[in-house]
Amino acid sequence: MLELTLASVIRELHTKLSEALAWQAAGDDRPDRGAFIRPEWGLDDPSLGTAALAAGCGYFHLAAALRPQLPLPPADPAGLLQRGIDAMQYMLRYQRESGLIDLRSCNFDSGPDTAFVVELLCPLLAMGRQLKSPDAGWTQFSQLLEQFVRKAARGLTNAGFHTPNHRWVMASAMAQAGKLFADLPVKVAIQSYLAEGIDIDPEGFYIERSPAAYDGVCNMSLLRLAEEWGFSAGRDAVRSNLNLNLRLLHADGTIETGLSHRFDAGQRVVPVKLAPAYLELGIADNSPPFIRAAQMLWERRAETSLETLCWLSRALLACGEPPASSADLPDDFSIHYPVNGLWRIRRGLLSASVFRGGVNLLSLRHGQAEMTGLQIAQSYFGVGQFIAETSEPAEGQVVLRHGGRASPRRPGYDLPLGQHVGHDRWEHVAKYRRYRIIPPCASSLEVKEAPGGLDLHYRTTDGLDRVPVQIALDFAPGGTWEADGCIFRPQAGQVIFLRHGVGRMRYGADVIEVSPGAGAHRTWEMRDARQAPASVRVLLTLLSPADFAFSLRARRGPTYGE
Structure with missing residues (x-):
């Protein structure tokens, strides 16, 4: 160059x-x-x-x-x-x-x-x-x-x-x-x-x-x-x-x-x-x-x-032209940016970001390997997508919290007014209706830095039981998926369930490893969950109440032989 x-x-x-x-x-x-x-x-x-x-x-x-x-x-x-x-x-x-x-x-x-x-x-x-x-x-x-x-x-x-x-x-x-x-x-x-x-x-x-x-x-x-x-x-x-x-x-x-x-x-x-x-x-x-x-x-x-x-x-x-510089650029740090709700980690080839305020909670890269996002959703009254309204940074970790109250009248059920409601008044009268309140799907995600990657812990803290939950890990296309004796090349838009054990997405010599799997249900496109048609999605599925710890590890290593 x-x-x-x-x-x-x-x-x-x-x-x-x-x-x-x-x-x-x-x-x-x-x-x-x-x-x-x-x-x-x-x-x-x-x-x-x-x-x-x-x-x-x-x-x-x-x-x-x-x-x-x-x-x-x-x-x-x-x-x-x-x-x-x-x-x-x-x-x-x-x-x-x-x-x-x-x-x-x-x-x-x-x-x-x-x-x-x-x-x-x-x-x-x-x-x-x-x-x-x-x-x-x-x-x-x-x-x-x-x-x-x-x-x-x-x-x-x-x-x-x-x-x-x-x-x-x-x-x-x-x-x-x-x-x-x-x-x-x-x-x-x-x-x-x-x-x-x-x-x-x-x-x-x-x-x-x-x-x-x-x-x-x-x-x-x-x-x-x-x-x-x-x-x-x-x-x-x-x-x-x-x-x-x-x-x-x-x-x-x-x-x-x-x-x-x-x-x-x-x-x-x-x-x-x-x-x-x-x-x-x-x-x-x-x-x-x-x-x-x-x-x-x-x-x-x-x-x-x-x-x-x-x-x-x-x-x-x-x-003018400056002389060529051999100065080192920052590549070994952990920095919280609390104003913007960002935690940045660099450890050489490993680069991770944890976000507040959006659907995408985390991204992780290691060389060519790229996990573009992590999303969590419950199938819950149209308000189940985990969005971290708050983040609590500490040394080597952050806790993201979702209150489950994005909509003023959900989760819940509207009750009848007891009077005629014409077509043209349906939306107008909504604010006058009483409604039956259902507990919000509040939850938290704890993210800690660990050698070679991250340890994560997802917990539901409110809401009803038996609600489907998914943790979606979205990977850039072009990798090779290895898990439980199978190896294949998934395509953009493909969904993979990691029901147990360890799964690895490999890009050449670089790999991101997910463990353990979880398989409480097999809903391919769960309602309330944002889809990722340009990515390869790996799903860990749970039912509420959930208390689930999992890890992400990234490394450079041999193509086969694990």
Whole structure:
């Protein structure tokens, strides 16, 4: 894998540009000439698709001009820049009278999507001012950038936003534009955003808790605000978030996303979008662990977007190339995050997370082996899914508690009113009905760290007897199941009952072992239990009252011979 250097980033940028340019509309008679045609839409993309194409062409040109000794892939910088000019001419034709653009899959006349574009383009204008004798192509390109940014920045001042991260993108875009062009009236709007305060908690989580997607967005925007607007609190917030994310990393460079409120929830990805911030702040802070994190994410990435490559190019051009770091990243710890209800454990290859507040209570990984989740449910009045409303952390353990009172009138039975109830009044009269109360299905799950894994103890603490219970352990597809003399390769959506003894899910040399089994019933898809069609599910089944201890162990060992 290539090292994290400007040369390696520009080479990959060129490769990505070549792929994107194949989708650039050509032909003088086309109204979308210069646009990136998004394949999944069959439409021109006036947002980041075309903007990232233009920015990529610009960064390739800047790298060639500012670093003339840099070994570049065979290419025509002037020809690439012309494609960037075509893209910006399209962006200007599409730009609305308001100065804003559209995200055509969702948002129209959109402030946030315009801000993402402005934020990406402004560093090109700033760096272009370093060119002592810009050629005619760059002069034309920068004039187009300026025209777009000026009109967009004015529109952003009263455009509004949707999500927490949008605020920092909006403020960052206006701050960069205002730094470039002092006559833009953006100061009041920026101050109104910054007055809200940064949405980072004492543990380093932003509101969206999105390490593989929107942490990277927040971090780059806040770093730009710190640099261009003197907003030093932004740099402090980024530092806190990056320190947290070091402890969310798994051994393979992917990151824990079990708490995310956004689309990256549950995804197993290398968060290369964090690399530009790790690199930039690592150089500024002289932090070998941050620099090593950036290098590791680059080395282990599976896919890097054109946008992220632009941000990496910007960081390396602006900050220089740091020497390769051999600093150790955190891989031997047990940390409770009580504000967010998370317990993180790393012991080398072993990586475990225990969660409060959701259906998924736990995840466990060891090398290639991955148990994506553990869920518990009772078949009980539609409110039997165990959700840990509280967690009680202690040294080496945590207790999750579910009160069983998610619905105000369940468990229980409604009683008749003794008067006529018309069709149109059925829901209205519900609040007036008396009802027969049934005890809630309260329960607890105790999780303790043990050598090589976890010991767990599930107990019901209230509710009726003889209620079906299941403990569902969900595994990533691709493993081999070994139990009680049988070995087979289960497929996604398959359900396995471990009725007794020991079961092992093996991925190559890595294995996660479950014991003991439990087989009080054989309900394949139990009512009230959330299904997992993308996983292989192993079930331990009980009846209430339940008092059941079991263990999870992870190791690397031989394929056969247990």
